[in-house]
Amino acid sequence: MATNPTNATAAPPLPREVRKPRLSRAEKAEATRARLFEAAIEIVGELGYAGASVALITARANVAQGTFYNYFESRxxxxxxxxxxxxxxxxxxxxxxxxxxxxxxxxxxxxxxxxxxxxxxxxxxxxxxxxxxxxxxxxxxxxxxxxxxxxxxxxxxxxxxxxxxxxxxxxxxxxxxxxxxxxxxxxxxxxxxxxxxxxxxxxxxxxxxxxxxxxxxxx
CATH class of the missing domain: 1.10.357.10 (Tetracycline Repressor, domain 2)
Structure with a gap:
């Protein structure tokens, strides 16, 4: 016996992909600065001030070393x-x-x-x-x-x-x-x-x- 298509259970709609809003340039800059900050806190806490080089801080923050100086004048x-x-x-x-x-x-x-x-x-x-x-x-x-x-x-x-x-x-x-x-x-x-x-x-x-x-x- 043929199934009446009007009585068939409709398949649930596919979930719509929710796109995260893009960060503004200022928000991206602030997020990068915050990562550098938190990385420095962790490294100073682990190694002391003397061990907190720019190279270690940027590596921990996953930021290019040259980018560091866009946010801070110096180490x-x-x-x-x-x-x-x-x-x-x-x-x-x-x-x-x-x-x-x-x-x-x-x-x-x-x-x-x-x-x-x-x-x-x-x-x-x-x-x-x-x-x-x-x-x-x-x-x-x-x-x-x-x-x-x-x-x-x-x-x-x-x-x-x-x-x-x-x-x-x-x-x-x-x-x-x-x-x-x-x-x-x-x-x-x-x-x-x-x-x-x-x-x-x-x-x-x-x-x-x-x-x-x-x-x-x-x-």
């Missing part, structure tokens, strides 16, 4: 930009964690330290880039310190305005800010790395830090 120019760029990422993550913290000055400070450790886990190359930066990329290192200092100063000024600080003198607040920054960087070097690899610090690291902030260390 040193790129290296000096690494820490400030990472510093902005760090600031954004910590800002988010502080906003999520309970409305308590100690909890906000706890979130800053825990957020710093979290960032190191996501960006493990930061430690080597930071530890060598003062010598190998002094301009970038100074910019990093200025960014972090300005961020912490704003945080402490916020707590001062709300009556959450026991000190009010601007010089003392500046000293406190430097102490807090130095403490988190020392703690990260002591408890976040073993044989060059990141390890998640024990909860007691943050807990002891909080005890110090609450004045629960000395009798």
């Amino acid at each position: 040193q120019d790129l290296l000096d930009q690494l820490l400030p760029s990472i510093s902005e990422r760090l600031h954004e993550l910590i800002r988010q964690r502080v906003m999520e913290a309970p409305d308590d000055p100690i909890e906000r400070e706890k979130a800053r330290l825990a957020g710093f450790f979290e960032f190191l886990e996501k960006e493990p190359h930061l430690f080597k880039i930071l530890s060598e930066g003062s010598v190998q990329a002094p301009r970038g290192f100074r910019a990093h310190l200025e960014t972090q200092s300005a961020s912490y100063r704003r945080a402490l000024e916020y707590e001062r305005r709300r009556g959450n600080l026991l000190i009010d003198d601007p010089l003392e607040i500046d000293i406190l800010m430097q102490m807090l920054i130095s403490t988190r960087e020392y703690l990260s070097g002591r408890f976040c790395y073993e044989d060059g690899d990141f390890v998640r610090p024990a909860p007691s690291v943050v807990d002891t830090y909080v005890k110090l902030l609450r004045g629960k260390v000395f009798k």
Whole structure:
């Protein structure tokens, strides 16, 4: 018996090929620059600043070596930009964690330290880039310190305005800010790395830090 063509099950239409929109020239340039940046971060993290040659960076980024100079004046120019760029990422993550913290000055400070450790886990190359930066990329290192200092100063000024600080003198607040920054960087070097690899610090690291902030260390 012949099949009525009008009753036959119609074959599903073939999926239409979805074409990705072409990147503009500016978007392509930004993508290339980003690849060079990430490649430099990885190589400095693995080999240190001294080992981060233009040849290695461009090879890792899959970019022609001559193209490098379309984006950076020199190898040193790129290296000096690494820490400030990472510093902005760090600031954004910590800002988010502080906003999520309970409305308590100690909890906000706890979130800053825990957020710093979290960032190191996501960006493990930061430690080597930071530890060598003062010598190998002094301009970038100074910019990093200025960014972090300005961020912490704003945080402490916020707590001062709300009556959450026991000190009010601007010089003392500046000293406190430097102490807090130095403490988190020392703690990260002591408890976040073993044989060059990141390890998640024990909860007691943050807990002891909080005890110090609450004045629960000395009798």
